[in-house]
Amino acid sequence: MSAKYTNIEQTRLDKVARLRAQGIEPYPHRVERTHTSAQILAEFEQAEAAGSETPVEATLVGRMRSMRPMGKITFAHLEDGSGRIQIFLRANDLGQEKLELFNKEFDLGDFVQARGEMFRTRSGEVTLKVQDFRLLSKSITPLPAAKDEIVDGEVVQHATLSEPELRYRQRYADLAVNPEVRRIFRTRAALVRALREFLDSHDFLEVETPVLQPIYGGAAARPFVTYHNQLKQDLYLRISFELYLKRLLVGGYEGVYEIGRDFRNEGVDRTHNPEFTQLEFYWAYADYLKVMDLTEQMIRFAAERVLGKHELQYLDHTIRLGAPWQRMELNEGLLEVTGIDIDQHPTAESLASAMRAKGMEPNPNDTRGKLIDGLLGDYLAPTLIQPTFVYNYPRDISPLAKSLPGNPQITERFEGYLAGMELCNAFTELNDPLDQEARFVEMGRDYAQDDEERHPMDEDYLRAMRYGMPPCGGFGMGVDRLAMLFTNSPNIREVILFPHLRKEEE
RNA sequence: GGGUGCGUAGCUCAAUGGUAGAGCAGUGGCCUUUUAAGCCAUUGGUUCAGGGUUCGAGCCCCUGCGCACUCACCA
Numbered sequence: 339m340s341a342k343y344t345n346i347e348q349t350r351l352d353k354v355a356r357l358r359a360q361g362i363e364p365y366p367h368r369v370e371r372t373h374t375s376a377q378i379l380a381e382f383e384q385a386e387a388a389g390s391e392t393p394v395e396a397t398l399v400g401r402m403r404s405m406r407p408m409g410k411i412t413f414a415h416l417e418d419g420s421g422r423i424q425i426f427l428r429a430n431d432l433g434q435e436k437l438e439l440f441n442k443e444f445d446l447g448d449f450v451q452a453r454g455e456m457f458r459t460r461s462g463e464v465t466l467k468v469q470d471f472r473l474l475s476k477s478i479t480p481l482p483a484a485k486d487e488i489v490d491g492e493v494v495q496h497a498t499l500s501e502p503e504l505r506y507r508q509r510y511a512d513l514a515v516n517p518e519v520r521r522i523f524r525t526r527a528a529l530v531r532a533l534r535e536f537l538d539s540h541d542f543l544e545v546e547t548p549v550l551q552p553i554y555g556g557a558a559a560r561p562f563v564t565y566h567n568q569l570k571q572d573l574y575l576r577i578s579f580e581l582y583l584k585r586l587l588v589g590g591y592e593g594v595y596e597i598g599r600d601f602r603n604e605g606v607d608r609t610h611n612p613e614f615t616q617l618e619f620y621w622a623y624a625d626y627l628k629v630m631d632l633t634e635q636m637i638r639f640a641a642e643r644v645l646g647k648h649e650l651q652y653l654d655h656t657i658r659l660g661a662p663w664q665r666m667e668l669n670e671g672l673l674e675v676t677g678i679d680i681d682q683h684p685t686a687e688s689l690a691s692a693m694r695a696k697g698m699e700p701n702p703n704d705t706r707g708k709l710i711d712g713l714l715g716d717y718l719a720p721t722l723i724q725p726t727f728v729y730n731y732p733r734d735i736s737p738l739a740k741s742l743p744g745n746p747q748i749t750e751r752f753e754g755y756l757a758g759m760e761l762c763n764a765f766t767e768l769n770d771p772l773d774q775e776a777r778f779v780e781m782g783r784d785y786a787q788d789d790e791e792r793h794p795m796d797e798d799y800l801r802a803m804r805y806g807m808p809p810c811g812g813f814g815m816g817v818d819r820l821a822m823l824f825t826n827s828p829n830i831r832e833v834i835l836f837p838h839l840r841k842e843e844e
Numbered sequence: 845g846g847g848u849g850c851g852u853a854g855c856u857c858a859a860u861g862g863u864a865g866a867g868c869a870g871u872g873g874c875c876u877u878u879u880a881a882g883c884c885a886u887u888g889g890u891u892c893a894g895g896g897u898u899c900g901a902g903c904c905c906c907u908g909c910g911c912a913c914u915c916a917c918c919a
Contacts, residue, residue, distance in 0.1 A: 345888055346854060346870050408882090409875040428876065446869075460877045480854050480869065499855065503911045515855090557919055578919085604918050605845095711919085735919085753919080763919055814919080840910065 343478075350478045353443045357473065364476035369451060372397045376420035382456040382464050397453040398423060398466055399474060401514070403483075407441045410434075413465075416450060424465040425452050431469055440471065447477030447514075482508075483515040506837050519832075525644060526821045526833055530597060532643035533617055533817070536636045542593035542619055547582035549575060549599065553796050556580030556738065559602040562612075575601035579618045580738065580812065584767060585802045587622050587810055595619035597817065608829045609759060612838050615817040624811035625766040626750045630727050633754060633762060633813065634663055637725070637820075644824055652757045652823050655723050663725040663754070668714065671728055675717045680710055680732075684747075707735035715760075722755035729753075731765075737777040738812075739765035754815075756823055762815035769810065771803040 343351065354364050373381065378396045385394050400416030400423070410429040415422045429437045431454075444450065452471040459465050482499040498515055499505055505512040505519075512519050534544065552571065554561040556578030564573050579596045586594045600616045621629065641648055641659045648660035673679050676696065683689035686706040693700045693709065700709055710732050718728065729752035733741060739749035750766035768774050778795045821833040831837035 344854065344870095349870065404879075406878055406881055407875090408878065411876045411878080413878045413881085415879080424879075426877075430876075459879090461879075463877095463879075465877090482855050483869090501851090501855090501911085503851095504855095506911090559919070602918080605916085607918090608913090610918070715918090760919070816919090 346480050347478050350445060350476065353445070354476055354478075357443055357476070362473065364473055366472070366474065369399060369474055370397050370453075371399045371451070374398075374420040375400065375416065375418050375423035378456060378466075379421075379423065379464055386458070394456040395454070396456060396466060397451065398425070399449065399451045401477075402444065402446055402448050402450050405444070405446060410437070412437065412441055414450075416452065424459070424463050425454070425468050425471075426457075426459070426465045427468045427471070431467065432471075436471075444473065445477055445480075446483075447479075447481045449474035449477075481515050482511050502831075503839070506831055506839055509835055522821075522825045522827065522833060523835060525825050528644045529640055529821055529824050530615075530817060532640040533597065533636065535643070536639045537593075537595045537619060540593065540632070542595045542621070543591055545583070545586060545591075545594050545596055546598070547576075547579050547586075547596060549601075551576050551582075553794050553798075555794060555796050555799070557600075557602075558735070560604055562601050562603050577602055578814065579616065580620075580814070581796055581799045583618055583620045584807065584810070584812065585799065587620055588802045588805050588807050592622040592808075593619065606838065608831075609819060609822075611818065611830050611834055614830070614834075616814060617817050618812065618814040620767065620810055620812045622808040622810045625809070626729065626752055626764055626811055629764045629766075629811035629813050630663070630665070630729075630752060633727075633764065633815075634725075640820070640824075650756075650823055650826075652826055653828060655757055657724060657756055657823070659725060663727050664722075665727045665729065667730050668710070668728050669730070671718045672710070672713050675721060676713055678713070680713075705734050707732040711735055719755055719760060720758045723757055726755045727752045728755060733777075734780065736765060737781050738768055738774075740768045740770075741773075759819055759823075760816075761819055761823075762813060764811065764813040767807075767810045767812045769803060769807040771800050771807075774803055775800055 357364050372378075373396045375398060378394070378398060381396075382394045385392070398416060398418070400418035402414055403417045403422065404413075404415040406413040412427045414425050414427070416425055427437055427440055432440075450471060451474050452466055452468045454466045454468040454470070457465060457467050482504065499512060505516075513523075538544070550564070550566075550573040552573060554574040554577050556576075557580070559577045561574040561577050564575065565571070566573055577600055579598065579600075583594050583596060595618060597615065597617045599613050601613045602610075603612065604610065606612060621632070624632075638648060638659050641650065648658065650657040650659065669680050678689070678692050678696065680689060683692050683706070686704065686709060689706055689709050690700040690702065690704075693713070700712070704712065714728065722728070729750075730742065730748050731739070731751040731753075733739075733747050733749050736749040736751045739751040742748045742750055752764055753760055754762040754764075768777065775795075778800075782795065818830050818833050821827070822830060825833060827833050
């Protein structure tokens with residue numbers, strides 16, 4: 339931290355010194371508060387409507403966001419967690435000296451406590467007429483905000499912090515200055531609450547499983563590696579919760595879920611952050627069709643709770659969650675958009691040549707499953723704007739999913755798409771320990787030895803499964819992506835409070 | 845990792861290769877119902893960093909750093 343202050347900061351530090359010289363502590367310990375700004379507004383308007391003559395008194399606190407000194411009077415706005423309220427200071431009430439203290443030593447961004455009674459100004463704004471005030475915390479660095487205007491009770495900003503880098507690096511300043519950013523994270527919290535409420539009410543047990551894992555698994559992704567000094571052991575930050583949650587079904591729970599952080603050591607873009615929030619649930623005695631139904635219900639429930647409606651406005655799209663989701667078999671969907679029938683191409687070589695015939699450039703090292711996944715991502719996914727379940731995936735990219743009865747090459751797996759984004763992934767879970775072991779071995783073969791996406795063999799997981807795992811359906815969803823949809827955010831960084839950025843220069 | 849663009853005052857932005865500016869914020873003054881208050885005056889710059897070209901660089905060239913978009917990669 340540089341010891342050098344800007345002119346504005348130096349000016350404010352001088353004010354701190356002057357205040358202390360007058361015996362005024364700029365960072366006091368105790369606060370008095372009788373109402374939030376929203377409470378007092380409601381109370382005053384109620385009293386006014388009832389024709390009450392009794393003065394409405396209040397002690398309010400908040401951050402000073404505007405200040406209009408006009409000689410012997412001053413107007414200012416305080417902002418607290420519930421909104422803003424105007425305060426009015428008059429030399430007649432406070433004395434000339436006290437008013438000057440406020441005008442000269444208080445700044446935008448300071449936290450202030452003010453006591454007085456409520457009234458309505460000539461222009462109609464409900465306002466606190468201040469009888470006494472106190473500094474609660476001095477702001478040294480000016481908030482990166484330009485002036486605001488209040489029109490019909492709404493804060494209108496004429497220019498504000500907009501540089502994305504500064505907004506993400508100094509999220510505190512972004513939040514302090516941009517109320518719509520505060521709103522995004524309230525919506526996100528409401529969304530997570532709704533998901534919990536839904537799963538709790540369906541008798542799922544919320545659990546917590548290890549973030550630090552000796553063997554990572556449950557997804558195809560490169561992990562972050564760390565090290566435990568005393569145990570002298572490499573540990574991986576989890577890339578999914580799957581293998582631990584399914585062990586719990588072996589233990590006798592019939593439904594478990596976890597909402598938590600996953601870590602993937604991969605590229606960063608508008609839909610990927612190195613750490614992200616995942617929701618997974620596992621449901622005994624269910625299959626992927628039941629999970630599809632539950633997914634529809636869950637997303638619809640969340641929309642009702644959070645948005646109060648069944649429609650999402652996302653970028654240019656209006657997404658309808660009220661209707662049943664479209665259900666599309668993967669092979670049919672791909673045939674539709676690419677003209678390639680993957681069922682006619684049982685090998686990677688055959689599929690790759692069919693792709694080349696269409697002018698595509700498949701990666702020659704990819705397995706058949708990876709090629710199909712590529713086609714899905716490149717050609718089919720972008721067309722899936724309205725909610726769609728794509729189902730029945732090839733076995734070699736679904737090592738934890740149970741095959742279709744009588745068709746070992748296709749698994750009972752689906753992914754949910756909205757607005758062209760992959761939102762969730764689910765399947766009828768493989769619970770045959772011998773089949774599972776064979777799949778792990780296949781994965782080891784199909785991936786190069788040094789491909790970190792390859793699934794390591796998890797012997798303990800197989801041991802758990804050998805005790806007997808009930809038939810079950812499992813589900814995973816990127817909560818950040820759902821939050822993007824619910825808040826109409828084009829970038830995942832808008833819904834993550836402190837998104838990852840490269841290290842700042844010293 | 846590739847491509848494109850951007851980086852100037854606290855914030856938002858200007859500035860043909862020729863003295864670095866504006867609005868807001870800040871500072872001083874006037875102003876007793878304002879609300880982007882107003883009026884007068886005024887402070888503030890390592891132009892992201894480091895090299896180069898040039899009589900002269902915010903601007904042109906090179907390198908680096910960071911951010912955005914995009915492609916690749918990626919459940």
